[in-house]
Amino acid sequence: MRLLLLLDYQHLTDRHSHLRQGGADPVVDVAVVQTSELGDRSYIAHDGHVAIVVDPQRDLDRLQAVLNERGLRCAMVLETHIHNDYVSGGLQLAHQHNAPYAVNAADEVAFERHGVADGDELSVGGMRVRVVATPGHTDTHLAFVISGGPGPAAVFTGGCLLYGSVGRTDLVDPARTEELTRAQYRSAHRLVDLLDDDAGIFPTHGFGSFCSAGSRSGGEDSTVGQEKARNDAFTATNEDTFVAQLVAGLTAHPAYYAYMGARNRAGAGPVDLSTPQQVSxxxxxxxxxxxxxxxxxxxxxxxxxxxxxxxxxxxxxxxxxxxxxxxxxxxxxxxxxxxxxxxxxxxxxxxxxxxxxxxxxxxxxxxxxxxDGVATRSYRRITFAGLAAAQQAGEALTLLDVRRADERALGAIPVSVHIPLHCLLDRLGDVPPGPLAVHCASGFRAGIAASLLDRAGHDVVHIDDEYAVAVTSGQATG
Structure with a gap:
């Protein structure tokens, strides 16, 4: 099997991976279209003539460019699950190519689809697709095992089995987190039991996505054998230990996740990237x-x-x-x-x-x-060294930490006030009066927070520095 990696939307390169077996020409190739901004990947599995697209992002021009470059016809679109972290382009891609759109038959959707269920087998060109139910990340989550010839199979695992970890299990219903975590554990074990160790694993999430949970082993590719040796689902001593570790590690996730599932069940329309109205x-x-x-x-x-x-x-x-x-x-x-x-x-x-x-x-x-002649505004940016100098000079600054709770649990500046960025707008009434010095882990989130506080009328200073610097200098623990 050959793995093709598309990075930054434009550059497609071939490379031979360890998934190739015996020196024979592969029958199934896989091209990867990476959406690094969301920590997700879409895949194009093909036999050199026809293609199966798995979990396509909504801006389809990137996928179409790969299909065109390779001279491929999209013959089927597969959706591993109803996503929480992005709007799928699957329905539109299927419409554009008059291709079947395979979605779990148990999902309640508002559009026509090719309903599939556990154990179904599909044939596309020289490729065979086996459908495997893998509940956990969602109730109706599926994995797709694609094979085509003597080489190892490729398994597209969506948010089930990731590189080193698994997909988070608290998105469907927080009250069902333990139940779904147990399902995730069993799904991962069932999936690898169906496959040889040299089968390639191709997850949708896990490259910085908030949809992933547990360890972040990462990497560009992996196999069933590698995951057996390193993945949380297999290194935990038993199911109870896995559940306790995963649940304890769950962190806050973006609020827009609440709207993505409904949008995907309704079926998203085409994208319009034309220039918006210009505003005076x-x-x-x-x-x-x-x-x-x-x-x-x-x-x-x-x-x-x-x-x-x-x-x-x-x-x-x-x-x-x-x-x-x-x-x-x-x-x-x-x-x-x-x-x-x-x-x-x-x-x-x-x-x-x-x-x-x-x-x-x-x-x-x-x-x-x-x-246009109206007064603008500014605020100071300082480093942690600048903060120390300001404090030594007697400047009264209240420190505001906008990192997540899990980050702060590992260490903090002792005198700081903690309001996570994602809670800030709801907790503006809790912000202390007087000048504020705002920090996060790298300066990015603190910059957003400083602007929100400036907009609300606060006197702000943006600490644009790495938190590790404060730890090294002794200003912070962790």
């Missing part, structure tokens, strides 16, 4: 005054130096959509500010994946032009 400086001020979200995509350094009063800083980065989707009141009108039209387009691509289909407007260009 006057309209920007009106939207800000109305309490709408006007999000500045520039980097946090530029934002701290100068920004429009009432805007929110979420820099266009790997984590942009995750944190915007986590924090914005769902359905709130959204306007984007960028330095260039390309920034707006790149932000749109990230947002459609989590179901924010169209921004309500955009403004691009130099900030002075967008301000």
């Amino acid at each position: 400086p006057t309209e920007l001020r009106e939207r800000i005054s109305a309490g709408e979200w006007v999000v500045d995509l520039r980097d946090r350094t530029a934002y701290a130096a100068e920004h429009l009063v009432g805007t929110i800083s979420i820099a266009l980065s790997q984590q942009f959509a995750t944190y915007l989707g986590w924090l914005i009141p769902w359905g709130m009108p959204l306007t984007l500010i960028g330095e260039t039209p390309q920034q707006i387009t790149d932000a749109q691509r990230q947002l459609v994946r989590i179901g924010i289909d169209r921004p309500d407007g955009a403004a691009t260009g130099k900030l002075r032009n967008l301000a």
Whole structure:
């Protein structure tokens, strides 16, 4: 079997993996389309002529580029589960190619699909697909074992069996977490019992996704044999130990997850990445005054130096959509500010994946032009060394830690106040008065928090530094 990895949307490279057996030409190849911003992967399994696409992301142009480059026809689309962390492009891809869309027959969906269940076998070109029920991450989760010739099989495990860990089990219903964790353990064991050790494992989650739980062993590829040796589901001494460890390690997950399942069951329409309505400086001020979200995509350094009063800083980065989707009141009108039209387009691509289909407007260009004579605002950025100097000089600063609770449990600055970023908007009344110095683990989340606090009228200082520096200097534990 040959593994092809598509990184950063554009560069497709061939490489021979350890999954290839005996020097023979493989019958089934796998191309990987990576969505690093969400920590997810989509897959194209093919026999050189026809393709099976597994768990496609919604911006289908990336997948279509791979199909075109390889001269492949999409003959089937497989969905391992109804996703919580992104809107699937499966229905639209199936429509575009007039291909069957295989979804668990037990899922209640509002569209026609090819219903499949445990034990079903499908044939696509020179490939055979076996359907395996793997409940745990969701009740109706499936894995797909694809084979085609003498080489090892490929198993597409979705959110069941990841590299070193498994998918989280608290998304369906927190009250059922233990029940689903036990199901996850049994599904993982059942799955590997059906496969040879050289079978390749291709998970959808687990590359930084909040859908993963447990250890983060990572890596670019893996086999059943490797996972038996390192995966939490197999290294735990027994089921009870596995359940206790996984449940204890579950952390907060993005709020937009609550909306993704319903959107996927309804079936998402096509993506529109065309340029949104351009907003004038006057309209920007009106939207800000109305309490709408006007999000500045520039980097946090530029934002701290100068920004429009009432805007929110979420820099266009790997984590942009995750944190915007986590924090914005769902359905709130959204306007984007960028330095260039390309920034707006790149932000749109990230947002459609989590179901924010169209921004309500955009403004691009130099900030002075967008301000149009109206006063702007700034706040200080300092390091932990700068914080120590300010404190020694007698400056009264209340330290605000916006990391998650699981991060703070490992160490903290003793005198700091703790309000996680994802709780901040609901707990603005708990924010202490007076000047605030805001920190996180790297400076990214603290930048978002500083902008939200600045928007709420607080006097803020952004600690733009690595928390590890504070530990090394003795300012923090952990």
